Amino acid sequence: MIINHPLLGPRDASEFVYLGDASLMNRPNPKSETAAEDFHAYMYLRDNPPGEHRELWFHEQGDRSWLIVTRNTLTHEITKVELARSSKGLIT
Amino acid sequence: MRYNALQILRQGLTGHKGWKPAWRKADPKPEYDIIIVGGGGHGLATAHYLAKTFKHHKVAVLEKGWIGGGNVGRNTTIIRSNYMLHENEGFYEFSLKLWENQERELNYNSMVSQRGIINLYHSDPQRDAYVRRGNAMALNGADPVLLDQAALRKMCPFLNFDNARFPIKGGLMQPRGGTVRHDAVAWGYARSADQQGVDIIENCEVTGFIINDGICSGVETSRGQIKASKIGVAVAGSSSRVMSMAGMRLPMESHVLQAFVSEGLKPLIPGVITYGAGHFYVSQSDKGGLVFGGDIDGYNSYAQRGNLPVVEDVCEGGVSLMPMIGKARLLRMWGGIMDMSMDGSPIIDKTHIDGLYFNGGWCYGGFKATPASGYCFAQLIATDMPHETAKHYRMDRFSRGLMIDEKGQGAQPNLH
Ligand SMILES: Cc1cc2nc3c(=O)[nH]c(=O)nc-3n(C[C@H](O)[C@H](O)[C@H](O)COP(=O)(O)OP(=O)(O)OC[C@H]3O[C@@H](n4cnc5c(N)ncnc54)[C@H](O)[C@@H]3O)c2cc1C
Numbered sequence: 298m299i300i301n302h303p304l305l306g307p308r309d310a311s312e313f314v315y316l317g318d319a320s321l322m323n324r325p326n327p328k329s330e331t332a333a334e335d336f337h338a339y340m341y342l343r344d345n346p347p348g349e350h351r352e353l354w355f356h357e358q359g360d361r362s363w364l365i366v367t368r369n370t371l372t373h374e375i376t377k378v379e380l381a382r383s384s385k386g387l388i389t
Numbered sequence: 390m391r392y393n394a395l396q397i398l399r400q401g402l403t404g405h406k407g408w409k410p411a412w413r414k415a416d417p418k419p420e421y422d423i424i425i426v427g428g429g430g431h432g433l434a435t436a437h438y439l440a441k442t443f444k445h446h447k448v449a450v451l452e453k454g455w456i457g458g459g460n461v462g463r464n465t466t467i468i469r470s471n472y473m474l475h476e477n478e479g480f481y482e483f484s485l486k487l488w489e490n491q492e493r494e495l496n497y498n499s500m501v502s503q504r505g506i507i508n509l510y511h512s513d514p515q516r517d518a519y520v521r522r523g524n525a526m527a528l529n530g531a532d533p534v535l536l537d538q539a540a541l542r543k544m545c546p547f548l549n550f551d552n553a554r555f556p557i558k559g560g561l562m563q564p565r566g567g568t569v570r571h572d573a574v575a576w577g578y579a580r581s582a583d584q585q586g587v588d589i590i591e592n593c594e595v596t597g598f599i600i601n602d603g604i605c606s607g608v609e610t611s612r613g614q615i616k617a618s619k620i621g622v623a624v625a626g627s628s629s630r631v632m633s634m635a636g637m638r639l640p641m642e643s644h645v646l647q648a649f650v651s652e653g654l655k656p657l658i659p660g661v662i663t664y665g666a667g668h669f670y671v672s673q674s675d676k677g678g679l680v681f682g683g684d685i686d687g688y689n690s691y692a693q694r695g696n697l698p699v700v701e702d703v704c705e706g707g708v709s710l711m712p713m714i715g716k717a718r719l720l721r722m723w724g725g726i727m728d729m730s731m732d733g734s735p736i737i738d739k740t741h742i743d744g745l746y747f748n749g750g751w752c753y754g755g756f757k758a759t760p761a762s763g764y765c766f767a768q769l770i771a772t773d774m775p776h777e778t779a780k781h782y783r784m785d786r787f788s789r790g791l792m793i794d795e796k797g798q799g800a801q802p803n804l805h
Pocket of ligand 1 (some may be wrong): 398414426428429430431432451452453454455456457458459460461462463464465466467468593595596623624625626631646647648659682700723724725726727752753754755756757758
């Protein structure tokens, strides 16, 4: 797989480390009354969809930026790559 | 039809015209007592034990493709019970005991071959860790043997013992571990379940659950609605996909694992060998091909095929372990979709929906679990009580802090 890095251009996926679903950027509020359940869901439960998946990749062998890659888990086709830090607001 | 030597003789003399299909092509009935979703090893073993041990005969196995087309027919066929945590070791040892009697139980030659498995160690601390694991195995009645370098040299003279970076110092062996003919496992359980009245329904995809007031009373399928008071789901890599139809999110990601077979070679590798310094495991099939594999690719996938960086990594592991295989040609490779759980261990449990039971999270190690998984899932469905060796495999263990994490990696499925 080739990941089209927004700053560095096309890079081989083996330069990256995979973390998982991009919703991991949405840390729950620890002060909320439902914090225990919220953190359980955040930490352990996943949508794990067949098809389009927004996910976090870390460019460890490169500029060490975090990317949000939109990739189809049925075909491995990558349709969008963004810098995680410039993603606006929360991921849903 | 029972299979035996006399039958082979009789068929041989009559031109092999009398063999019958090993199981019927059943069509769905409107209602069963129990439905099992997924005709992989686990679903078929569950049906077998439901009928044989728990005397439920109005049972259907629904398979969206053909039986044996999933991971049960794609794995590298290694069986063993060399786990460390007691929540796991008792279960896998129970499974190995069931393997030892499987062919007799099924009247089917699944080629269970206890040729032994050796995990190599490369340093003193790694040896100490294996000693500890071996002791944990012994506590559960398994058969660990610690090999030093001299003993290992006798068994496997071809290993790269004097590698400068990762010298091979010895290994932890389990002589009762080995390999099994994977397709035959699916076929053997299917045949046995069928003979006891179970309907095995292929090309029948479950597309929804009938759930009212928290009670599941049947499934929607590509071949119409089918009712049952109990439904057990055992769909391995498709677990999240199927359970989402019941509104559930699972502690799981689906990942692709690749396997490889070389051209046929003369008998070379005595049992199963796993590399302790890289992720590589290998055995030799009865046809002579080296069967090997390594790490999962590491990203969510439902594609049943992987990418080249892992192919390279696996082959590097193999060549550094036994340089002589460098000239062997790779014949074929493929991928399967793993239900990677958040702690690397499986789930066999009821769900919060009455009548709906779940079996999954087998990661890359569920083949060896097939008989015990079937037995324990059948017991849970039939009696609503977990089997003693599977009682820790609960759905809610993550919210209760009772993870079963052999490697201590935390909630990162691609590291298990
Ligand atoms: C390359 C590879 C190597 C492996 N090596 C080993 C090994 O050496 N040792 C070991 O112990 N384990 C190994 N494993 C893991 C092992 O194969 C699996 O954990 C185990 O086979 C999973 O259980 P199963 O046999 O029931 O799965 P499967 O055979 O995948 O069965 C699940 C079935 O469910 C069906 N299904 C899915 N969705 C639906 C639906 N909606 N309706 C109806 N049916 C549905 C699928 O078609 C499939 O047939 C390996 C796996 C792979 C891919």
